[in-house]
Amino acid sequence: MRPSIPKTFAALLCAGAFAGIALADEHDPAEEHGPHQQEFVHGAPQHPSLEWTLAAGGRIYDNWWEALDRPEPEVTNPAYPTDINPNQTGAGTWRCKECHGWDYLGADGVYRQGGHFTGIPGILQAAGRPPERLMPILRDSNHPYTADMISDEEMMRVATFVSQGLVDMRTFLDLETRTMLPDVGDLDRGRAIFQTTCAACHGFDGRALDWGNDGQHNFVGTEAASLPDEVFNKLSNAHPGVAMINTRAFPVEDRISLLRYLRTLPVGIDD
Numbered sequence: 001m002r003p004s005i006p007k008t009f010a011a012l013l014c015a016g017a018f019a020g021i022a023l024a025d026e027h028d029p030a031e032e033h034g035p036h037q038q039e040f041v042h043g044a045p046q047h048p049s050l051e052w053t054l055a056a057g058g059r060i061y062d063n064w065w066e067a068l069d070r071p072e073p074e075v076t077n078p079a080y081p082t083d084i085n086p087n088q089t090g091a092g093t094w095r096c097k098e099c100h101g102w103d104y105l106g107a108d109g110v111y112r113q114g115g116h117f118t119g120i121p122g123i124l125q126a127a128g129r130p131p132e133r134l135m136p137i138l139r140d141s142n143h144p145y146t147a148d149m150i151s152d153e154e155m156m157r158v159a160t161f162v163s164q165g166l167v168d169m170r171t172f173l174d175l176e177t178r179t180m181l182p183d184v185g186d187l188d189r190g191r192a193i194f195q196t197t198c199a200a201c202h203g204f205d206g207r208a209l210d211w212g213n214d215g216q217h218n219f220v221g222t223e224a225a226s227l228p229d230e231v232f233n234k235l236s237n238a239h240p241g242v243a244m245i246n247t248r249a250f251p252v253e254d255r256i257s258l259l260r261y262l263r264t265l266p267v268g269i270d271d
Contacts, residue, residue, distance in 0.1 A: 056239030057161025065243035190261025221265030
């Protein structure tokens, strides 16, 4: 099947950047995934490292049908509290992040108000629990995913992500203002990581890929400035469904430094 890519973070289509392909608004990354890239995006290594497992679980948490190349749900998740938030319907209600947030704090974090509010608690308190103990929770009536949607092996990646892959973003982000706290991260270290890895797709100024529309420009710097909690997930785990690198093999401090540097990049075409 050909997965559709939402415009948010559609710029992270590294496969297209490496191939020198112009990215149109309706760009379909499946058209350019060779067999090795397809395996990288949707497959699994024979002997998965912990870092690979954490990133894979994080992508499922983000958007499982894009991560796993499965059909997008056509109905609203029956466990989603539409009585609390009737504005969210359809496939988006099946995303883990839609209830528990990019910051893993659910109703106590960024999603404590606004269009994503559900009143559902976060998952940060589950960090450190053995994945085997989390699996029954991920298969209960509040998580009505069938094995055809997410297999037990794939769900174990999510459980491992929750157990060992979460970061308390309150240590480096002000979640009230969605900004970085002062004096966190090493700007020079972040610059080094970006210029030797991310720039292969995004360019040295972060503007090689633009997923804006209607005359508006949207670059990696634009996203980092306005949605740092989401960007931290993406740089840690990669964007589901596209051949993008992730930084799970880097220490948390390096990922925070990378986020700090991303927030210095241009947010518009004239910056």
